Amino acid sequence: MATQEQEKETLDSVTIRFCGDSGDGMQLTGTQFTNTSALFGNDISTYPNFPAEIRAPQGTLAGVSGFQIHFSSNNIHTAGDSLDVLVAMNPAAFKTNIDDLKQNGILIVNEDAFTPGNLKKAGFIDDEDIFAPYESRSRIFKIPITKMTLTALEDFEMMAKAKERCKNMFALGLTYWIYSRPLDSTIEWLTGKFGKKPEILEANIKALKAGYHYGNTIEAFQSTYEVPEAKIVPGTYRNITGNQAVAIGFVAASELAERPLFIGSYPITPATDILQELSKYKHHGVKTFQAEDEIAGIGSAIGASFGGQLAVTTTSGPGIALKSEFMNLAMITELPVVIADIQRGGPSTGLPTKTEQTDLLQVLYGRNGESPIPVVAAKSPSDCFEAAIEACRIAIEHMTPVVFLSDTQIAIGSEPWQLPDLDTLKPFNFKFHEDPETFAPYKRNELLARQWAIPGTKGCEHTIGGLEKEDITGKVNLSPDVHEHMTEIRSKKVDLIATKLPPTEILGDETGDLLFVGWGSTYGAIRTATEKLRNEGYKVSQIHLRHLNPLPNDLEKIMRSFKNVAVPELNLGQLSMIIRSKYLIDAKGINQVNTKPFAVSDLVDEAKKILGEG
Amino acid sequence: MSQVQELTKADFVSEGDVKWCPGCGDYAILSSVQTVLPTLGIPKEKFCFVSGIGCSSRFPYYMNTYGFHTIHGRAPTVASGVKLANPDLSVWVVTGDGDGLSIGANHTVHMIRRNMDLKVLLFNNRIYGLTKGQYSPTSEQGKVTKTSLYGSIDNPLNPLSFAIASGATFAARTNAANPKHMQETLRAAAAHKGTAFIEIFQNCNIFNDGAFAKYLNKDTKAEENLFLETGKPLLFDGETKGIIMNLDGGKPKLSVEEADPANPGVSKSGNKFLIHDPSNEDHTLAYLISYLGSISDPENPAAMGVLRAVNKPTYGEMLHSQEEEAKSAKGTGSLKDLVYSKDTWTVKETAKA
Numbered sequence: 001m002a003t004q005e006q007e008k009e010t011l012d013s014v015t016i017r018f019c020g021d022s023g024d025g026m027q028l029t030g031t032q033f034t035n036t037s038a039l040f041g042n043d044i045s046t047y048p049n050f051p052a053e054i055r056a057p058q059g060t061l062a063g064v065s066g067f068q069i070h071f072s073s074n075n076i077h078t079a080g081d082s083l084d085v086l087v088a089m090n091p092a093a094f095k096t097n098i099d100d101l102k103q104n105g106i107l108i109v110n111e112d113a114f115t116p117g118n119l120k121k122a123g124f125i126d127d128e129d130i131f132a133p134y135e136s137r138s139r140i141f142k143i144p145i146t147k148m149t150l151t152a153l154e155d156f157e158m159m160a161k162a163k164e165r166c167k168n169m170f171a172l173g174l175t176y177w178i179y180s181r182p183l184d185s186t187i188e189w190l191t192g193k194f195g196k197k198p199e200i201l202e203a204n205i206k207a208l209k210a211g212y213h214y215g216n217t218i219e220a221f222q223s224t225y226e227v228p229e230a231k232i233v234p235g236t237y238r239n240i241t242g243n244q245a246v247a248i249g250f251v252a253a254s255e256l257a258e259r260p261l262f263i264g265s266y267p268i269t270p271a272t273d274i275l276q277e278l279s280k281y282k283h284h285g286v287k288t289f290q291a292e293d294e295i296a297g298i299g300s301a302i303g304a305s306f307g308g309q310l311a312v313t314t315t316s317g318p319g320i321a322l323k324s325e326f327m328n329l330a331m332i333t334e335l336p337v338v339i340a341d342i343q344r345g346g347p348s349t350g351l352p353t354k355t356e357q358t359d360l361l362q363v364l365y366g367r368n369g370e371s372p373i374p375v376v377a378a379k380s381p382s383d384c385f386e387a388a389i390e391a392c393r394i395a396i397e398h399m400t401p402v403v404f405l406s407d408t409q410i411a412i413g414s415e416p417w418q419l420p421d422l423d424t425l426k427p428f429n430f431k432f433h434e435d436p437e438t439f440a441p442y443k444r445n446e447l448l449a450r451q452w453a454i455p456g457t458k459g460c461e462h463t464i465g466g467l468e469k470e471d472i473t474g475k476v477n478l479s480p481d482v483h484e485h486m487t488e489i490r491s492k493k494v495d496l497i498a499t500k501l502p503p504t505e506i507l508g509d510e511t512g513d514l515l516f517v518g519w520g521s522t523y524g525a526i527r528t529a530t531e532k533l534r535n536e537g538y539k540v541s542q543i544h545l546r547h548l549n550p551l552p553n554d555l556e557k558i559m560r561s562f563k564n565v566a567v568p569e570l571n572l573g574q575l576s577m578i579i580r581s582k583y584l585i586d587a588k589g590i591n592q593v594n595t596k597p598f599a600v601s602d603l604v605d606e607a608k609k610i611l612g613e614g
Numbered sequence: 615m616s617q618v619q620e621l622t623k624a625d626f627v628s629e630g631d632v633k634w635c636p637g638c639g640d641y642a643i644l645s646s647v648q649t650v651l652p653t654l655g656i657p658k659e660k661f662c663f664v665s666g667i668g669c670s671s672r673f674p675y676y677m678n679t680y681g682f683h684t685i686h687g688r689a690p691t692v693a694s695g696v697k698l699a700n701p702d703l704s705v706w707v708v709t710g711d712g713d714g715l716s717i718g719a720n721h722t723v724h725m726i727r728r729n730m731d732l733k734v735l736l737f738n739n740r741i742y743g744l745t746k747g748q749y750s751p752t753s754e755q756g757k758v759t760k761t762s763l764y765g766s767i768d769n770p771l772n773p774l775s776f777a778i779a780s781g782a783t784f785a786a787r788t789n790a791a792n793p794k795h796m797q798e799t800l801r802a803a804a805a806h807k808g809t810a811f812i813e814i815f816q817n818c819n820i821f822n823d824g825a826f827a828k829y830l831n832k833d834t835k836a837e838e839n840l841f842l843e844t845g846k847p848l849l850f851d852g853e854t855k856g857i858i859m860n861l862d863g864g865k866p867k868l869s870v871e872e873a874d875p876a877n878p879g880v881s882k883s884g885n886k887f888l889i890h891d892p893s894n895e896d897h898t899l900a901y902l903i904s905y906l907g908s909i910s911d912p913e914n915p916a917a918m919g920v921l922r923a924v925n926k927p928t929y930g931e932m933l934h935s936q937e938e939e940a941k942s943a944k945g946t947g948s949l950k951d952l953v954y955s956k957d958t959w960t961v962k963e964t965a966k967a
């Protein structure tokens with residue numbers, strides 16, 4: 001036995017991707033590896049990658065599903081640029097993922113799945129030695145995962161198909177062994193899931209252990225690895241996806257506003273989870289309404305808002321297109337409603353399961369007339385909790401629709417969330433107007449937020465609508481001066497939000513050679529790039545915008561304290577265009593629309609180019 | 615219950631000017647609604663009128679109640695939200711034939727099939743009024759308008775058949791120019807729990823004048839209106855004619871037959887006239903009656919009154935009872951449980967820091 005001689009190498013961080021056919025259970029495998037690593041004490045960041053088709057033909061390129069985990073003994077902010085380990089359960093998975101494997105990375109393939117039929121489905125030519133080009137630059141382990149699993153389960157009286165389904169556990173067990181992870185949390189999870197089906201439970205545990213022991217027994221792996229615990233801020237944590245955090249954030253906002261939560265939505269990837277998650281919370285008094293389309297989703301939310309609820313609607317870019325007319329109605333009637341846009345690849349139906357930041361200009365400007373609507377963006381999965389609360393707070397305290405922006409990467413990606421002390425969350429500052437003597441529908445407070453009297457309030461009967469109206473009374477009035485005045489008020493009202501914002505946080509020094517200005521899901525990559533560059537001695541800092549409308553009042557001053565401003569975005573330059581036009585600052589776009597998150601190394605290279613050293 | 619103060623019609627009249635064209639049928643509808651509301655025993659602040667866009671949809675501005683003039687075709691969605699948020703409000707949707715049956719037909723179907731507890735007034739003038747006279751989904755084929763110079767080639771739809779086929783639990787028809795009938799119909803709608811859909815024949819004297827003249831004309835109104843009365847046979851034209859049902863190649867079909875004066879409730883050919891029963895669970899008959907006298911069936915009289923009124927749970931009731939059930943099964947949810955419930959782990963101060 002080789003066990004004794006094997007070395008244990010310590011690593012800072014590792015990125016693994018499990019990939020295979022949609023039916024191979026890769027999401028589950030990835031989630032288990034994630035939870036085990038989180039419980040072990042690593043910092044983690046994950047990013048699943050789903051095919052757009054629910055049931056693409058088995059073995060095809062379109063059917064490949066992947067799950068990437070970055071785990072580390074340091075604090076990390078991305079799911080990793082390139083892979084230390086690629087587990088490919090079939091040729092299609094191999095073909096679509098191999099290019100992301102690092103030089104000298106580990107490739108584990110399920111040899112049994114590399115049949116002539118599967119090779120052909122993945123588009124390989126007969127007799128091609130598909131591994132040859134990678135042999136010199138990666139460590140390849142061809143393992144008969146299916147056969148080993150079946151052998152391990154020989155004594156089980158199950159159908160061969162059911163036995164074969166346990167092969168993901170074998171693969172998981174093997175990776176647990178390579179990275180010295182304990183099996184107990186997965187065993188516990190399996191027990192919870194299959195407790196009522198003891199045979200399936202036993203089979204899965206057996207396959208998991210078989211994978212683990214297999215690594216232990218064969219001599220193929222020269223060493224195993226250890227990724228020690230990270231120095232994580234003390235506290236209670238759970239692993240969370242962005243969409244879950246949005247849902248919980250909305251429930252929290254509803255408590256802070258002391259108003260029931262109403263969500264009117266229509267399913268669309270990648271936003272659907274939020275509606276699904278909130279549907280579980282009826283006992284929290286959450287009303288979920290699956291409407292007939294996106295228009296009805298926001299329409300019902302606006303109605304609920306008129307009726308005094310905390311109202312939200314959730315969607316993605318194509319849904320925003322449909323909701324635009326209603327967003328404008330909420331804007332002119334000055335009713336609070338949060339429109340969550342979980343961006344995906346566009347245009348049109350585009351790339352439903354991929355990530356992009358291409359809706360910024362759409363949510364800012366995609367409506368007729370002058371239609372200022374505040375926009376708030378989340379920067380990471382766990383950040384969605386606070387960002388969702390912030391969107392609701394602005395909506396209610398300022399009486400306005402608010403767009404909440406997230407994207408696929410944040411929505412389905414996950415990371416540990418340090419659970420907040422709920423007592424420190426600030427209640428929303430607003431009151432329904434109930435006094436007929438002092439009521440006028442468009443009478444405003446110092447923030448220019450209008451009075452909110454809800455139907456049922458005696459003596460405050462009034463009608464609102466989409467026609468232009470005069471201030472204070474809200475009476476329909478289409479005269480030129482009134483329109484100009486109201487247009488200005490609506491715009492000023494949104495600008496005033498900026499007076500309430502805390503100073504913008506700067507990562508790094510307050511002056512320097514280069515400032516990264518980012519928003520949304522690029523946070524982790526930009527932050528890691530900033531840290532790298534600073535470690536190399538570059539004078540680089542980062543700010544990441546929570547508020548895209550209004551922009552923070554200190555933004556211009558901060559930008560002007562740097563020789564260069566770079567705006568990395570997963571689009572062709574949307575925030576950079578705004579910065580350039582608004583401040584006449586020569587912001588340089590770093591842009592990418594290849595459906596992938598930024599690689600840290602690319603940002604580092606781009607920064608060096610801007611600094612004249614690329 | 616708190617004492618409901620005596621309300622009068624004047625309480626529901628808003629202070630601004632009403633800006634419909636002089637002679638427009640909308641005035642009569644407004645007046646009838648303002649007459650009926652104070653009699654319902656509902657406090658004024660509990661009424662909410664939600665409309666789309668069109669001449670008809672200006673209605674909420676003229677009511678001294680809560681109101682929401684929304685966007686074209688989408689009033690049912692906003693009204694649904696208002697009602698789900700505040701189950702104790704009396705929420706009324708005001709829409710037009712274009713608003714509710716063209717751009718907003720989708721929402722009309724879904725509001726009806728869900729049995730949202732909303733009163734729906736569809737002002738059918740068979741024309742787009744606000745945009746100055748284009749044909750609508752209820753305009754007759756061949757109608758010449760500014761956008762159909764050679765005559766409309768669209769097949770018209772019948773609002774009541776549309777509503778009944780969508781599963782309406784309440785469907786009625788009335789005529790703006792017949793206030794007494796309209797007020798009765800409004801009262802019946804107000805008493806209904808669930809979507810109460812009323813098609814109101816409304817004359818647009820500017821762009822489609824006389825569209826409903828035959829129902830009002832002294833010489834023709836008796837033979838053109840089939841006034842429905844629960845439990846009574848379907849008779850019209852001074853009870854000289856009535857409606858019977860027979861099978862036409864296996865399909866049920868309604869036809870008109872002359873009444874036998876000697877034999878009440880029976881036609882001269884010995885067929886029994888249909889007895890009106892709006893509470894019939896099966897909507898087949900209501901559908902057939904709705905189609906009578908429609909634009910595509912001009913030889914027959916149009917049924918006026920309540921075609922269908924059946925009792926079914928509303929969407930709101932079911933939503934609220936699910937919420938109550940979830941609360942009693944799981945206990946009222948707390949944010950703390952939600953945040954801290956799942957697979958948490960704790961990093962301690964001492965951990966390698």
Ligand SMILES: Cc1ncc(C[n+]2csc(CCOP(=O)(O)OP(=O)(O)O)c2C)c(N)n1
Nearest residue numbers: 667668669670686710711712713742743744
């Ligand atoms: C999105 C949108 N499309 C078109 C219009 C223009 N428009 C306003 S009212 C109307 C038709 C209204 O017809 P109907 O519902 O029959 O109402 P009426 O004026 O006849 O009462 C149209 C096309 C609009 N306001 N909004």
Ligand code: SF4
Nearest residue numbers: 635638669743818819
């Ligand atoms: S255009 Fe026709 S429907 Fe509109 S207000 Fe004038 S008469 Fe009435």
Ligand SMILES: [Mg+2]
Nearest residue numbers: 710711739741
């Ligand atoms: Mg009309």
